[in-house]
Amino acid sequence: MxxxxxxxxxxxxxxxxxxxxxxxxxxxxxxxxxxxxxxxxxxxxxxxxxxxxxxxxxxxxxxxxxxxxxxxxxxxxxxxxxxxxxxxxxxxxxxxxxxxALPHPEPEKARSSAGSISSRQPGSPDASRRLFAMSRPIQGTLAETYLRGRGITSLVGAAALRYHPRCYYRPDEHAPREIRPALIAAVTDLNGLQTGAHRTWLAPDGSGKATVEAPRRAMGDLLGHGVRFGTAGEVLAAGEGIETVLSPRQVLPEMPMLAALSAAHLAAILFPPALRRLYVIRDRDPAGDGARDSLVARAADHGIEVVSLTPLEGDFNDDLRLHGLDALRAALKDQLHPDDLRRFLVG
The missing domain is CATH 3.90.580 (DNA Primase; Chain A)
Known part of the structure; x- marks a missing residue:
């Protein structure tokens, strides 16, 4: 050596x-x-x-x-x-x-006799699919209460979201499991196959996120994929967080959107074959700027036009909660391509 x-x-x-x-x-x-x-x-x-x-x-x-x-x-x-x-x-x-030269333990993943990751391993794509299947539709649940508290009242095309009343939470790998209600989101690839899941643990009354160190966690195969609202064709809007993406969707309910779940994953999203215009739903922070710049460079190589949607505050959910729906609609109206303005903007 x-x-x-x-x-x-x-x-x-x-x-x-x-x-x-x-x-x-x-x-x-x-x-x-x-x-x-x-x-x-x-x-x-x-x-x-x-x-x-x-x-x-x-x-x-x-x-x-x-x-x-x-x-x-x-x-x-x-x-x-x-x-x-x-x-x-x-x-x-x-x-x-x-x-x-030091001895190292095997990575924390169970393997089958062939050496592949076990489908029963916590955090695997199969485990994420089981979690989503065990969850219930969001209507009338604490997850809906939570989103309404964030100003998100329309859930058109939000089949990727579900609710689990007893979702396991562990502060760290050595701590005992706790049981908490959670908003569950399916992460899917370009073909609609679920590859992962995202969990947002909630307060007991749905008034906000749970008061734990890490109330949001993802599992499964995430890179390139995302939580999808609608089916992308020539137009797609993509951002980081679920609430951030659902906020402009309140006035653009028919525009296909994707939540990549982090700036790093936003920069790495895979482009649908027919995509011609990509809206980047920005967060106002250095990581958000880096994700936008990376997407602009990648999209240019594919002949895809990139349009930045920039919030007034830190993100579009801040805009929605602080300034209201009409102000959000007016701000987006000034940033959309004219063709999309006529096609997607409501009100």
Whole structure:
């Protein structure tokens, strides 16, 4: 191992990606096939994601990471360098070799005899499908109460949302399970196959989110996919949060929309084949700006026009709650393409 070059070290680290993240990025947590953390210096947050699985080299390789707050990216050697404040590559390489020489537990996922992820493993796509199937329609539930409290009263085309009255919640992997009501959202791919689920745990009366450290969590295969409202054709609007996306949908009920669930995942959404115009429902923060810029660059390569929808406040749900439906309608009217204005805007 002493003679491994940088590329070979990166590959070896990629094979132990989850163990590397747990050791050097301990402020983060696993979410499906990714490790989420604030940045490469191990700051708490969610703007940086590390691939835990993938090929050994090239696009999508295990261990590759991107920070949507500033657009930086790299591999696990960069993680070691930045997390420990190292300067010289020989010191980074020495630390990588030391880490690789340690025994590491198997990643937290059950495997079948063939080595594939068990469909019964918590957090798998199959587990997310079971959770959604066990949930009930949202009408008349605490989930509907919660959304109404956020100013979201129209749920046209919101079949992707359901309610579970007794959804398990664990503060961390070592804590006992709690039972709490939750808004459940199905994450689907371009073909409508459910690949994941998103949970928003709620207060007992539905007046807001549960008072827990992490009231929102996703599970399953998320990258490229999202929570879909309507079927995208030539036009699609995409944003980060479910409430953020449902807010403009109050006055654009027929416009297909997608909630990617984070800035990092918004930047990586897959484009429907027929898409010609993409509206980016922005959040006013650095991560939101990074997601928009990444989408603009990717869409340009596919000949897709990108239009930014910019809120007055932090996000469009803030606009809806603070300024009301009429003000939201007026603000969107000034930002839509004329063809879409006539086609989608209500009122």
């Amino acid at each position: 002493a003679h491994l070059n940088a590329s070979e070290l990166a590959i070896r680290l990629g094979r132990e990606a989850e163990a590397v993240c747990r050791h050097y990025l301990s402020s983060g947590h696993r979410a499906g096939r990714y490790w989420l953390v604030g940045d490469v210096q191990n700051t708490p947050g969610r703007s940086m994601f590390v691939r835990l699985t993938g090929p050994e080299t090239g696009k999508g390789a295990a261990g590759k990471w991107t920070d949507m707050a500033d657009g930086s990216h790299g591999d696990l050697l960069d993680v070691i360098r930045e997390a420990l404040g190292l300067v010289e590559f020989r010191d980074v390489a020495e630390e990588a070799r030391r880490f690789l």
